[in-house]
Amino acid sequence: MKFFVRNSFLLLGILFTNCLGIRYLKDGESLLYKQEIKGGEDLNREEIASLFRQKSNHQFPIPFVWLHQQGLKAYDTAKIRRKIVAIESRFDKKIAENVDNPRKFNNLNAKKAAKIEAKEKVLEEGNLPMRWGEPLAVFDSVKTKETREQIDRYLHSKGYFHAVTDYSINYKGRKATVVYNITTGQSFKINNIAYQTKDTTIARLLDEKKPESFLKTGKNYEQSAFTAERDRIDILLKDNGYFNFSKQYIVFEVDSLKGNYQLDVLTIVNTPFGESRHEVYQIDTVKFRTDANIVSLNNQRTQQEYNNVIYEYYRKRFSKKVLDSRLFIYPGQTYSRSKTFNTQRQLANLDMFRFVNINYDTTGGRMVANIFASPLKKFQTSNEIGIGINVTEGFPGPFYNMVFKNRNLFGGLEILEFNGRLGVEGLPVTGEQQEIYSSQEISGNFSLTFPQFIVPFSNRIRSSLGTLNPKTRITVGDTYINRPDYRRNNLNGSIGYSWLKNNKQFIFTLDELSLINSSISDEFREELEDRQRQGSNLFRSFEPSFVSSMSLLTNINFNGYGLNNKKAAFLKIFFESGGTTLNLLSQARLDSIFSDLEYYKYIKLNLDFRRTLPVSRQSTLAYRLNLGMAKPYSNNKVLPYEKYFFAGGSNGIRAWRPRRLGPGSFTPLDSANQYDDRFEQFGEIILEASLEIRRNLFGFVDGAFFIDAGNIWTFEEEEDREGGKFEFDSFYKELAIGSGLGLRFDFSFLVLRFDGAFKIYDPARAEGSRFIFNKKFKNEVFDTQDVFVINIGIGYPF
Missing domain, CATH: 3.10.20.310 (membrane protein fhac)
Structure with missing residues (x-):
C-alpha cells in the first residue's frame, strides 16, 4: 500500500511538472507560474489582468506545454515553404492544361488557394499540436516592468492620478510568482x-x-x-x-x-482656421442608381424622378414607390449622418442588393447624395446536407435542406421562397427502453414576403414605418412526421407581420390555420385508450383537427447576446390565442362546421430570459429562466399536441431524457409496478431554470459545469397521472434537479456539445427519497431508470 501511495504521488509530481513545462526550461530560466494583484479592491480585476504583458500557462491537468513542445519538434519552416512551392508547381501545371475548361480552371484555382492558405496558416501559427498547446511561459523581468507601466496608465485613466504600483517577485524552485501591489490613493x-x-x-x-x-x-x-x-x-x-x-x-x-x-x-x-463657424450642408439632389454593377461606356441610363429622388437604371426592375419607403434622405434636408446610415441599413435589409453605398459630392458648392446599389441574383438556390439534432428530441441524424428564392417576383421587391427539408432523427423508443428509433420528417413551405405592411395605410405612414424594416409574410406548407408511435400530417397556412426597433424584434401572426391528420400505432392507441378510461382527453389531440390561432412574439436582445463573450441578455415573450375567431360563432354553428374535426380554443404564454456574465478572461456565467402556461377552454379541454410543454433533453433539464420529465410528482409505472418512461409526458405549465459556468480549456474546446431545475404541470388533476397538478403550496417540492459537466467544441461554423448529467433530486420518487445520492441509485421501483444521461447538441443550450 505504501509503495502504491508513494509511486502515485511520484507519478502526479511528474505529470504536474510536465504540465507546467519546467523540464523544458534552459539554464538560468524560470517559469512564470502565477501573477497576482493586491490592493485596488474597487477596480476591475479582469481589466487589470488583461494588461499583463506575459501570460502564465494553464494550471490544468492537460499537458498544454508538452503538446506545444511536441509540435515544435516537428515544426520545420523550410520544409513547409518547400511544400508551398510544390503545391504551386503541381497546380500551375494542371491549371495551364485546363485554360479552355472554365469549370475545371476555376475549381483548380480555388483548390490551389485553399491548400496554400492552409500551409501558410501552419507557417504563421504553427502546426496543430502547437496551436492546441501553449508555448512555455518563460519569466521575463522586462515584460514585468512594462506591465507595471501599463497598470499605472490604467489607474491614471480611472482618475487615480497619485496611484503607485510596485511589484515583487517570489521564486520557489524554478517557478516565479509576480505580485503587483497597487496603492490607488484618492480618485479625482x-x-x-x-x-x-x-x-x-x-x-x-x-x-x-x-x-x-x-x-x-x-x-x-x-x-x-x-x-x-x-x-x-x-x-x-x-x-x-x-x-x-x-x-x-x-x-x-x-x-x-x-x-x-x-x-x-x-x-x-474649435472652428476652422480664420473662421467663426463650421459650414452646415443642405442636400440639393438625391440620385439612386439601382444597377451600379453594370458598367457601360455610353452610360445611357434612363432617369426618372419619384418624390424628388432621381432614379437611374438601364432596365426598370424595382418599384420606386417601395424603394422610397426605405429612403430617409431627400433634397432640401439638412445633411444627417444617422439618416444616411438608416437609409443604407434599410435598403440592405430588403435582401435585394449585394451592396449599398452612399456618398456625397460637394463640388461646385452643391451637395449631391449618390446611392449606388448592386442587385443580388434574381434566382438563388442553396442546399445543405449534414448531421442535425432536433433540440426537443436529442439524437443526431442526417438531414437535407433545400432553399429556393425568387427575388422581386412582381416588381415590388417581393421574395418568393421555398424551403424543403428531409430529415431522420433519433428518439427514445416508446416500447422497450435503452433503444433508439428513427423519426422521419418531410416538409415543404412556400412563403411570399412583402417589404411593407399589407394594410390600408397611407404612403406617408408607410414611409414613416420604413425605419422598422416592416415585412408581411404569407406562408403555405405541409409537414409530415413518421414515428413508430404515430404519423402526423400538418397542412398549414399563415399571414403575419414583422418589424424591428432598436434591439427588439416583433412578429405578429394575424392568423395561422392548420389541418392536422394523425394515425397512431396499436401500442400507443392502447395507451391513449387506457388514459381515456381514467378520464384523460389526450386522445382528442390525435383526432383529425383544425387549429386556428393568432400570436405575438417579441425578442429583445441586450448587448448582442450570443455574439461574443460579454455581459448580455435575451428575453423572449410569446403570447398565442388559439381559436379566437371561433368565439364569434355559436356552439351549434361550430358543431355543424366541425362535425368531423376537433377544434381548439386556448391561450398560451411563454417567457424565456437568458443572461451571460463574464467572470474572468476565460470564464462566463450563464443562466436561464423559462416560464410558460397554456390553458385550453374549448369543450374538449385539450390542446393541440404541439402546443403542450415538454421537459427534459439537451436544451432543458439535461438529467432527464427528452420529453420524459413530469408532470409534477407523477410516477410513470408499468403493469409490473416498475418505472416506465416509454411515453412522452406533456404539461400545461412549465418552469425551468439553468445555471452554467463555461470556461475555455484550450483552443476551440470549452468546458462547462451546470445545474438545471424545473418541471411541467397540469392545471387539473388527471386520474391517469396522479400528482401532476400544479399547487402553489407544494410545486417547489416537485422541481427536478440535475447537474453535470459538458464539453463544447467550437468549430466557428457550429458548436458541437456533449453534456453528461446526473439526477440529484427526482420528484417522481416518494417524498423523503427524492435526493438520489442519499439512497441507492436503484431501488425496487426505479431499477430501470437512468440516473446518468448523456446529451448531444448543436449550439449552446441557452
Whole structure:
C-alpha cells in the first residue's frame, strides 16, 4: 500500500511538472507560474489582468506545454515553404492544361488557394499540436516592468492620478510568482463642466443636448467617458448638417488646480482656421442608381424622378414607390449622418442588393447624395446536407435542406421562397427502453414576403414605418412526421407581420390555420385508450383537427447576446390565442362546421430570459429562466399536441431524457409496478431554470459545469397521472434537479456539445427519497431508470 501511495504521488509530481513545462526550461530560466494583484479592491480585476504583458500557462491537468513542445519538434519552416512551392508547381501545371475548361480552371484555382492558405496558416501559427498547446511561459523581468507601466496608465485613466504600483517577485524552485501591489490613493472627481466655441449654432446644440453628455459632475474622472463624449458630440453635429466636421476640432481642458481632488472640465469645439463657424450642408439632389454593377461606356441610363429622388437604371426592375419607403434622405434636408446610415441599413435589409453605398459630392458648392446599389441574383438556390439534432428530441441524424428564392417576383421587391427539408432523427423508443428509433420528417413551405405592411395605410405612414424594416409574410406548407408511435400530417397556412426597433424584434401572426391528420400505432392507441378510461382527453389531440390561432412574439436582445463573450441578455415573450375567431360563432354553428374535426380554443404564454456574465478572461456565467402556461377552454379541454410543454433533453433539464420529465410528482409505472418512461409526458405549465459556468480549456474546446431545475404541470388533476397538478403550496417540492459537466467544441461554423448529467433530486420518487445520492441509485421501483444521461447538441443550450 505504501509503495502504491508513494509511486502515485511520484507519478502526479511528474505529470504536474510536465504540465507546467519546467523540464523544458534552459539554464538560468524560470517559469512564470502565477501573477497576482493586491490592493485596488474597487477596480476591475479582469481589466487589470488583461494588461499583463506575459501570460502564465494553464494550471490544468492537460499537458498544454508538452503538446506545444511536441509540435515544435516537428515544426520545420523550410520544409513547409518547400511544400508551398510544390503545391504551386503541381497546380500551375494542371491549371495551364485546363485554360479552355472554365469549370475545371476555376475549381483548380480555388483548390490551389485553399491548400496554400492552409500551409501558410501552419507557417504563421504553427502546426496543430502547437496551436492546441501553449508555448512555455518563460519569466521575463522586462515584460514585468512594462506591465507595471501599463497598470499605472490604467489607474491614471480611472482618475487615480497619485496611484503607485510596485511589484515583487517570489521564486520557489524554478517557478516565479509576480505580485503587483497597487496603492490607488484618492480618485479625482468632476466638479464643473463648461463648453466653449465661436460657433453660436453649435453652442446652442451643445446646451440643448447637455443632459446626454457622458461627463457628469460628481463622477470619477474616466478617460473612456471623454472618448465617448467626443464621439457623441461628433455624431450630434454630423446629424445636424456638419458634413465636414472632424473629431479633431474637439479638445478637453481638465483643470485640477482647485485642489481637494476636484476637476473642472472645459469642452472646446474649435472652428476652422480664420473662421467663426463650421459650414452646415443642405442636400440639393438625391440620385439612386439601382444597377451600379453594370458598367457601360455610353452610360445611357434612363432617369426618372419619384418624390424628388432621381432614379437611374438601364432596365426598370424595382418599384420606386417601395424603394422610397426605405429612403430617409431627400433634397432640401439638412445633411444627417444617422439618416444616411438608416437609409443604407434599410435598403440592405430588403435582401435585394449585394451592396449599398452612399456618398456625397460637394463640388461646385452643391451637395449631391449618390446611392449606388448592386442587385443580388434574381434566382438563388442553396442546399445543405449534414448531421442535425432536433433540440426537443436529442439524437443526431442526417438531414437535407433545400432553399429556393425568387427575388422581386412582381416588381415590388417581393421574395418568393421555398424551403424543403428531409430529415431522420433519433428518439427514445416508446416500447422497450435503452433503444433508439428513427423519426422521419418531410416538409415543404412556400412563403411570399412583402417589404411593407399589407394594410390600408397611407404612403406617408408607410414611409414613416420604413425605419422598422416592416415585412408581411404569407406562408403555405405541409409537414409530415413518421414515428413508430404515430404519423402526423400538418397542412398549414399563415399571414403575419414583422418589424424591428432598436434591439427588439416583433412578429405578429394575424392568423395561422392548420389541418392536422394523425394515425397512431396499436401500442400507443392502447395507451391513449387506457388514459381515456381514467378520464384523460389526450386522445382528442390525435383526432383529425383544425387549429386556428393568432400570436405575438417579441425578442429583445441586450448587448448582442450570443455574439461574443460579454455581459448580455435575451428575453423572449410569446403570447398565442388559439381559436379566437371561433368565439364569434355559436356552439351549434361550430358543431355543424366541425362535425368531423376537433377544434381548439386556448391561450398560451411563454417567457424565456437568458443572461451571460463574464467572470474572468476565460470564464462566463450563464443562466436561464423559462416560464410558460397554456390553458385550453374549448369543450374538449385539450390542446393541440404541439402546443403542450415538454421537459427534459439537451436544451432543458439535461438529467432527464427528452420529453420524459413530469408532470409534477407523477410516477410513470408499468403493469409490473416498475418505472416506465416509454411515453412522452406533456404539461400545461412549465418552469425551468439553468445555471452554467463555461470556461475555455484550450483552443476551440470549452468546458462547462451546470445545474438545471424545473418541471411541467397540469392545471387539473388527471386520474391517469396522479400528482401532476400544479399547487402553489407544494410545486417547489416537485422541481427536478440535475447537474453535470459538458464539453463544447467550437468549430466557428457550429458548436458541437456533449453534456453528461446526473439526477440529484427526482420528484417522481416518494417524498423523503427524492435526493438520489442519499439512497441507492436503484431501488425496487426505479431499477430501470437512468440516473446518468448523456446529451448531444448543436449550439449552446441557452
